[in-house]
Amino acid sequence: MEYLRNAWYVAAWAETLEPGQAISRTICDEPVAIYRRHDGAVAGLADQCPHRFAPLSMGQVCEGSNNLECPYHGLQFDETGDCVVNPHGTGRIPAALKVRSYPVVESHTLLWVWMGYDEPDVSLIPDFSYLDPGAPGTASKRDWITLEADYRLVVDNLMDLSHASFLHRGILGNPETLDVELEIVEDGNTLYVNRTRGDVAPTPMFDLMFKNDRANVDSWSEMRWDAPANLRHDAGITEPGSPRSEGLLVRGTHLITPSSKDTCYYHFCAVRISDRVAPADDDTSIAERLSAMRRFAFDEQDRPMLEAQQRAVDRAGGPEFLQPVMLSVDTAPIRARRMLERQIADQGPGQTGSVTSPVSIALPN
Template sequence: MESYQYVKDCWYVAGLSHEFKPETLTGHKIAGQPLVIWRTRGGSVVAFDNRCCHKRFPLSEGRLLDNGTLECAYHGLCYDEQGKCVKIPSHPDGHIPPQARLRPFPVIEQDGLVWVWPGNPERAALFQPPRTPEVADPTWESIDSGPMHVPANYLLLIENLLDITHFYPLHDGNIGDYANSLLPIELVEGEIGGYRFVKTIRRASNYVQPPYFVDWFHYEVVDREHTHCMLSPGLTRVELRVAPPGQLGTGMDRGYVLLHTHTPVDDRNHVWRWCVNCRADHRSRGDPAKSAARRIAEMFPNVVAQDRWALERQQQMLDYPDDGYSELFLKSDKALRRARQVLAQMRHEEILAAQGKASAASMGSPVLTKQG
């Protein structure tokens, strides 16, 4: 593993739009930063440092008053929707120190997701959160797993998602088989929204599908296109299209768009969500009474449990020093190696930006000299 732990200057998913009910406080920890997030009575989602500026009490444990202000549960300091302290009960004269305010964090609500920027706010405009149009599209059925707390560094999940050669043996018998390991891998790179993406493409002809895919997508033998794309450090997009041999792109296609969000909590934990998206009119073969998306949402947790089992054990091995150990990279690991390099470069860029900001601040500070 690289020496860095996570990218902080990045848009990360805090949750789905429907999870942020009006005037309901929620507490989060994203990239080491404690956050309080809520939807205001006006409908917008706001995010602030979760620590009261008085005695660090978590504001998510407080309450929203009838006038829309957030009241700290410890000493009653009240903050408005801009994070400014507007009332201190122990200051009956009304005096409020100018530094009595909360640090705000940029928020973007887009395509059914709420994205938060936990890093340097001056760099937020350089990037745009990836689009997830299927989540809000009525012609698609979208089912979300909800947040899953995983005791592992989020880079381990990103690498897992870019590498389906582990489908055998880890997922053998459900979504994987030995033949999957033999498929050639095409690597594509580019840039969208300021992020450098890494994408793998695996194509197969006359492929005998593993059991779960037959259950979900009907066909036993298919032509298949399977892509995994790390669009940003916060989201990996998986697309699968299958059809009878020779019929891809003819209207016989079935498949899914599977969105994985990976939000770092700290260097040893992350929050993983998956969201399956299928055409709303597609039914499953295994249970024709259920839509394809619903059937996948019921069965996919079995696959996720296997991945979590592997991620947690990898994290445990990271606790040991590398003395005498050297990690082996295979030809099939090219995508995950590029993902490591992309994240390392992003981390390097944010460190340089922070150093430049600190240098500029020091240049503008008065110089103190010792008086003789």
């Protein structure tokens, strides 16, 4: 599979990585060791030692130097990927003892890895500032799952929320949620799909968080997509005819990172933003219920469906052998795929990955 290289990919929620800790993620088929220095800064190296291919993520972040030490025979690498300590023999360091380094930044409480070969551009990280510390609202758990499915199937799923009426019936959708006004807006490299409905029954999840009285509402949903698969979903309800500002907004985060052609990571979190306190409720119980409902919907409803779709694709021999029959609801997913394909085509040749630096064969020490 060809990936978009000059892009930021979410590796983890920032809170999962303590100072001195390293984790491993395979992103775009490349194993990456992501670690936090003792001073709090984050860095990334190819997760494969050039000596005997041990995962560097299993090693330790050295006190003082902050070098990442290979757990197998103790070579140490600095954050540029150069080997700087060889504890064996004369200590000579062959030129080939180096690994690729990956820029990692901490932004909006997430760790983002730059998988490209061009200079990293932090302005390409989409705005998720509502997740920043101190931002208003009540956040659900910063959660994540892994899926055995092509990450593009997850984007298809999110860009067409008509599936909520069926797959998430009784939680995030009901039969009435099918009847929407659909608007698709392309803004540069960003795509929006907006769904609005007036004077309809609220979905159970929203009713619970709003007034818990089953009374009709106006509702809106705005899904924002940025390549490769970073989405924000604004979903809200208000009393019929009332301004949105008097209603309830739930800002959902959906960050999909391809691991391989048929596996991906899915990070999610939602922030409830409203001046209105849900009846007989407090922030803690809202956050807990929101967390539980979202985890259930994504892990126990979307994931089995997406993985079953992937098995169908695999049975056919690959996505090129299984063309879907399109419906009216597929306009936005198709548009997002085309925009992604265009950006991948525009990045030109030579953007293929490698965990090792292109240097000559190492001589024994």
